[in-house]
Amino acid sequence: AGSLDDLLQAQVAGAVQRTGISARLKSELRFRLIESLQRRGAAKAGFLGGGGGGAGTGLLPKGDGSLTLSDRAVFSMILEFLKVRGKHFALSVLLPECGMAEADVLDPAEVGQALSLQRVPLFAACLDDSGGDGPPLLVRLLTAMASLETPARTEQYTQTDGGGIGQTLDAKLASCLAPSAAAVREDRRTLQERMLEFQARCESRVRMEAEAEIARIRTLERERIVLEEAAKCRKEIQEAALRVERETQAKAQRLAEKERAALERLRTKELELEKRAVEWRADAQRAIEENVQRQRARAR
Incomplete structure (x- = not known):
């Protein structure tokens, strides 16, 4: 039972990953989180009496009614391009930063009306080429603008003279081939x-x-x-x-x-000197004693 549950969970996770549901859910969660943080920052700024919106909160700026229709149209083309390319993280950040929700994104026809381009042939052709799985409007516009460039042309002029009147065909051919041969x-x-x-x-x-x-x-x-x-x-x-x-x-x-x-x-x-000194002292002592004895003998 445990292995079946694990297999089922793996299959469900793979299906969610392949279909893009996981990315869309992450994008929606990021958008909701940023929107709630913006509302909390705006409420805190209003409570403190600050008139600068969320300037001191470090949050993304919250859009208000000052966003013009042309700005909404331009942002809509950019957001459509990011959505088609699968940049869901960029969408989750750019949507609240532009002050728009997913419901505020204009479709190609509304973009043309907002920018007054519905009567421009180039824009109308881009709208006619649009399909369910076609490229984004921004890519179609850039491709159409690139196709308007005229190809590079080169012009070459030749001047004929009447010097070959009366010549044969071979002479004329030789005169025609002479410049090319020289070249x-x-x-x-x-x-x-x-x-x-x-x-x-x-x-x-x-x-x-x-x-x-x-x-x-x-x-x-x-x-x-x-x-x-x-x-x-x-x-x-x-x-x-x-x-x-x-x-x-x-x-x-x-x-x-x-x-x-x-x-x-x-x-x-x-040592020798000491020995001699001792001998000298002994000799001197004997001489003194002998002298004393002689003097005593004389005195008697």
Whole structure:
């Protein structure tokens, strides 16, 4: 049962979509919505005492009795064109903006009466050509106006002279064919000149394009060479920097070793000096003690 309901709904939706009922309903709903919003905006503006209609409401302007009959006729042709082309959304917006409803749209005969065109042969012919499924009135009018344009014409004049009196038929034919033969030769010569000019232009263009391509290749090669030389110089600089850094580290290491050796020698000399100082002090102390003992011995 559920699948049958879904199938029925799908068939109904497809039929509504194919027949255009959905589009017409959407157009009618948009028109009703815009009309209700306009009435609400107009009522709000009247309640607030504003005299500018819906200027401050941001809604589409609502048409009033100031719409002239000629304007209605022109709008009717435009609305008929949109309706035939199936532009229902544009209709739903343009109808209230023009201040018209679907009932206010004039038919082609009423358009002719409103614009006083019922006695114009062109407009009458457009009305006679109208049918149930024919093109809109606006399209028929434009097509009829385009058909009024006269085709372009060219005129050529020839002048005969009496110089061929007494000539044979072959001579007259030759004299008649001589201008055309000369024109053919001139055209051939002109064609050859044009071909030569075209060939020269082609060669010049090919030469210019080849020169431009060669210049581009040279520029690319120059840039490539510059990049290669820059990379080579950068590599050499890096190698030199590494070499200098290694030499600096080696020198620093040698200096550190020399400094350590000098410190060791200095420390050894200091120890020797301290040892000699101790020995000197001991010798001096013994000499003093011996001197004191000798003095004591003398005193006794």
